[in-house]
Amino acid sequence: MATDPTAIVIGAGLAGLAAARRLHAHGLHVVVLEAEASVGGRARTDLVQGSQIELGAEFLASFYTRTLALIDELGLRDDLYRIPSSSAILRNGRFYSLWANARIALTPLVGVAQKLSLAYLLVSLLRHGAQLDLHSFQKAYPIDNCSVSDYARAHFSEEVLEYLLQPPLSGIFYWTPERTSRALLLLVLRAGLSQLAGLRLYTLREGIGQLPRRMAEGLDVRLGSRVEAVEYQPEGGYLVRVAGGPALRCEYLICATTASSVPRLFPWIDPAALDFFRGVHYSSTALLATGLHGRLPREFYGLLFPRRESALLASATVQAVKSPFAVPQGYDTLALHMSGPAMAGLHVYDDQTLTRVLLSELRRVAPQYDPSARATFQRLYRCPEALPEFDVGHFRRLHGLAEHPPGPPGLGFAGDYLGGPYVEGAILSGEAAAARVLG
């Protein structure tokens, strides 16, 4: 017992590390158990031949107020680098600029009447403003009653749906508008429009993975420690069984894995709560990173592929445009992401086939970005659980979970599926879980 910690956090992603930092600051002896060989989860940066490859999160946005404050607390402000916010959407072989916000009024992607119809979005945002709280997603449950596609077809047009709404949903989250709640769309739009100076995107000098690495400093993080089972001890506390290691006892426990692991680790929690965790679905994608000599076109950092233009590709980023630290001088990297529905269908193929399929599709729709002729390396990374879907009903279920927290006292859950499908949501969920278990 003498070596047992007071608190255990399962998972050293951003949510788990945020929770652990809070518990540690409260004076508790905290141990973080992480299955993988490094911290960060879906916010890790790989380094190949001096080029940074983001295995998950690519950027931080200016509305991530808690994340940016944390970056200050961690002394990383000087490492924050503003990405040129130049993203574009493909239509008929040409890329049209999307950011900054005001420029949307000039985009030739959709017609004038369709642009005017977008005023309805502002009406929706004003009408539902009180429910659109980025620090508390479940508050949006009253407007979680139709999908983005139904909402767009009712108030805008097929063109707006296919060329303005679907590409960012697919390119950033690997979701479809059919399976995304309009509550999520309004929350994200509200966040973007709240930036009076325009939405800004950031990275860190060593890539996004620098953030979890710095968060883990000073914490007792045990890598390669996969938790296999958790038992509740009615006399008080929890027994945590780690693969190939001794069982650990603790008084406080936070599970910060993806939602899909919860039913296996906690089969004894409230059945209604188990249904909630089983009901969280994740999009999937594959990332093909190709390093090359020389430079790709420098006009845009982010490229979005509408499904009408490509059923296979979701998005790509040009790393030399993103930041001078992302690639060595004279080199570039194209990070190409497969669309969620395509990955769901093609995940059975081997890496070579997926690579071939992705590159030949890129050559078909945007040959100017084909990196193959000058390639110095090529890596394919699979993300079977990329982003939790905030589908119709998820906000209502979140609200239900907040009203009836699952499990006995001292047990908490954290992850982007609770706080919002991005870095900020993961961090907020971790800090909220720590506050809850401490009572």
Ligand SMILES: Cc1cc2nc3c(=O)[nH]c(=O)nc-3n(C[C@H](O)[C@H](O)[C@H](O)COP(=O)(O)OP(=O)(O)OC[C@H]3O[C@@H](n4cnc5c(N)ncnc54)[C@H](O)[C@@H]3O)c2cc1C
């Ligand atoms: C391809 C992609 C692109 C993205 N782009 C962006 C972006 O540009 N901007 C943005 O803000 N967000 C982005 N995101 C989302 C962001 O990365 C996630 O929301 C966030 O990192 C999730 O953090 P988390 O802590 O909730 O979960 P995770 O990072 O998944 O952490 C869970 C941790 O638990 C560990 N674990 C699981 N089971 C066990 C077990 N049994 N025992 C021990 N450990 C276990 C895992 O190994 C993992 O480290 C992207 C995600 C992906 C996949």
